[in-house]
Amino acid sequence: QVQLVESGGGSVQAGGSLRLSCVASGRTFSTYVMGWFRQAPGKEREFVAAATWRSGSRYYADSVKGRFTISRDNAKNTVYLQMNSLKPGDTAVYYCAAGRSDYVRGVNGYDYWGQGTQVTVSS
Numbered sequence: 001q002v003q004l005v006e007s008g009g010g011s012v013q014a015g016g017s018l019r020l021s022c023v024a025s026g027r028t029f030s031t032y033v034m035g036w037f038r039q040a041p042g043k044e045r046e047f048v049a050a051a052t053w054r055s056g057s058r059y060y061a062d063s064v065k066g067r068f069t070i071s072r073d074n075a076k077n078t079v080y081l082q083m084n085s086l087k088p089g090d091t092a093v094y095y096c097a098a099g100r101s102d103y104v105r106g107v108n109g110y111d112y113w114g115q116g117t118q119v120t121v122s123s
Contacts, residue, residue, distance in 0.1 A: 002026045002112040004096045009117030012086055016121070020081040022096030022114055030074035033099050035110055036081045038092035038119075045095065049081060050104040059104050063089075086121045093118050 008020040020036070035050035049070040050059045058070055067086075072079040079096060096114040103109030 002029070002032065002098045004098060004112055004114035006094065006096045006114045006117040009094060009119045011120040011122065014087055014121055014123050016086050017082070017084045018086065018119060020083065020094055020096075020117060020119075022079045022081075024077045024079070024096075024098060026077070029077040029098075031100070033101065033104055033109070034070075034072055034079040035097045035099070035104060036070060036079075037095045037097060037107065038090075039095070039116075040092040043092075045107055047105045047107075048094070051079060052104065061105075083119070086119075088121050088123045091119060091121050 003025040004022055006022045012018055030053050033052050036048040037045050038048050039045040047061050051070045051072050067084050069082040093116040095116045097110035098112040099110035101109035
């Protein structure tokens with residue numbers, strides 16, 4: 001069982017930055033793929049970024065590539081999402097997720113989810 005708690009959301013103007021954090025419980029954190037997803041009102045939850053534990057690979061949605069960076073600190077059971085050059089289109093609730101599937105870009109690839117943190121970007 002893994003419990004995830006996100007923090008770091010807030011309101012920012014376009015072009016600004018935010019850093020999201022997700023702290024995981026459980027001693028096997030380092031063996032999970034950690035992902036970030038987001039969901040805007042009226043839209044489906046979409047993949048943002050993921051970090052594997054085995055190879056250290058990083059995956060990004062095209063819409064955030066070059067602006068967002070995912071990182072993880074296994075010693076602290078924490079995964080981060082650094083978001084730079086934010087746009088109004090990035091406004092959404094951001095969710096942290098943990099899983100052991102190779103399907104890192106899909107919601108079905110994750111078994112555990114956090115409660116979400118709101119990110120609002122104004123123009």
